Amino acid sequence: MPSKEVLVPVADPRRGVEALRPELDAAIARVVESGRYILGPEHDAFEEELSRYLGARHCVAVACGTDALELALLAVGCREGDEVVTAANAGFYTTAAAVMAGLSVRYADVDPSTLTVSVETIEAAMTGDTRAVVVTHLYGLLADVEPIAEACRERGVAMVEDCAQAAGARRGGRFAATFGDAAAFSFYPTKNLPALGDGGAVVTSDDAVAERVRSLRQYGWDAKYRVAQPNGRNSRLDEIQAAVLRARLPHLDAWNERRRSIAARYRHALPPDVGRLVSLEGEDYVAHLAVVLMGERDAARARLQAAGIGTDVHYPIPDHRQPLWGDALANLRLPVTERAAEQVLTLPCFPELTDKEVDRVCEALDEL
Ligand SMILES: Cc1ncc(COP(=O)(O)O)c(C=O)c1O
Structure with missing residues (x-):
């Protein structure tokens, strides 16, 4: 594409x-x-x-x-x-x-x-x-x-x-x-x-x-x-x-509320068989990042990119797999951490996103 x-x-x-x-x-x-x-x-x-x-x-x-x-x-x-x-x-x-x-x-x-x-x-x-x-x-x-x-x-x-x-x-x-x-x-x-x-x-x-x-x-x-x-x-x-x-x-709480409302839009737009937003519904989530866990992350990322939606991955390499360790931690297994590194995808989420932009992301999610 x-x-x-x-x-x-x-x-x-x-x-x-x-x-x-x-x-x-x-x-x-x-x-x-x-x-x-x-x-x-x-x-x-x-x-x-x-x-x-x-x-x-x-x-x-x-x-x-x-x-x-x-x-x-x-x-x-x-x-x-x-x-x-x-x-x-x-x-x-x-x-x-x-x-x-x-x-x-x-x-x-x-x-x-x-x-x-x-x-x-x-x-x-x-x-x-x-x-x-x-x-x-x-x-x-x-x-x-x-x-x-x-x-x-x-x-x-x-x-x-x-x-x-x-x-x-x-x-x-x-x-x-x-x-x-x-x-x-x-x-x-x-x-x-x-x-x-x-x-x-x-x-x-x-x-x-x-x-x-x-x-x-x-x-x-x-x-x-x-x-x-x-x-x-x-x-x-x-x-x-x-x-x-x-x-x-003084604006932090209002910005956090806006971030949360954007994340909530994504939560509802995302088809459940495609992925799941990592978040909570209340004040204990300030939506610094709107992150989706999805099985086919890289394919979804390419489709979102083709639709003009910027994404990122936080984070692609778990700490114990960073190359500076060499083989020192090769035997350490952290199954949830390792699987998540292959499945997390960050969507646009900041207070100044326009409603139209959020709509556009939601439409692209719906089409995944
Ligand atoms: C979870 C977390 N811890 C620590 C840091 C380090 O902060 P800084 O980049 O200001 O050194 C960051 C951000 O970069 C972060 O996201």
Whole structure:
């Protein structure tokens, strides 16, 4: 089938800028005029506003989501050689962070209905050396995290939530980021709460964890020019990104609602014999990605492309199958994770999609 030009893009961060152009221009101009570009008033206000929104005691802004994961792991007490248990279907970010921190990674399989880890898969993977568990709220779906938190507490293991894809997800009024010892956010430009560049944050209600992240993100200082802990580095959110994020945070809930309604349209349009949308119906899914599981993924992708519908695959290679490991993990089998990597397909889902574009995707799904 000849491929047409893309009529409905899978992401388009520029539209998100245009939708809020005057506010963003004003926020950026304010910083440019201020003469404060790092750790100034915008940064402080953003930390305060995000922690208040989430109902957590602290937010410590950093340079990106991967740094947030690494600093969170160090701050909850992981030390070189310790073991971290996590999923292998979440794009290698946690693995990269753990490896940077000198930790070893053990992979847990995921639940076939949600593609997130469950207490069963986590408990099957934990060993006596496990020091922390990272739960990724993949695609914006708040994992069944309460029993995992309980199991971690019982064993004296730290739990970190990866909320990079789940900003604003909540259950019973409790936000993703408030179930564990610390949580990591990314503000990459396609995220639900996006910056105009890189950005991230560690969120925690533990005073000591927050204090350690504050020190680690700035050279390990406990006071200016006084280095008190190892593994420090420069990882700060700059004033321009903080000002942009402050302008956008008040819109997060409305944008998430729009994302959810688009995902719901796809759920209804997709013939059940073709595939199934990985999602929940309520506020615990913020539709960062609208992902379909389908047996004939590659054929469906080609047909959607021919219809002008942009798609992506999150993620095609499970962490334990990445080539950098060589044969080291060749015997590790994670059946649900491995099958999902061959079946997941991401559809266009962002707040500025027009109703007409959503109709077009639905028609193309219906014709699969
Ligand atoms: C689930 C998840 N974790 C971590 C990250 C890393 O964030 P960043 O790209 O800001 O380092 C991302 C996004 O890229 C992500 O989707």
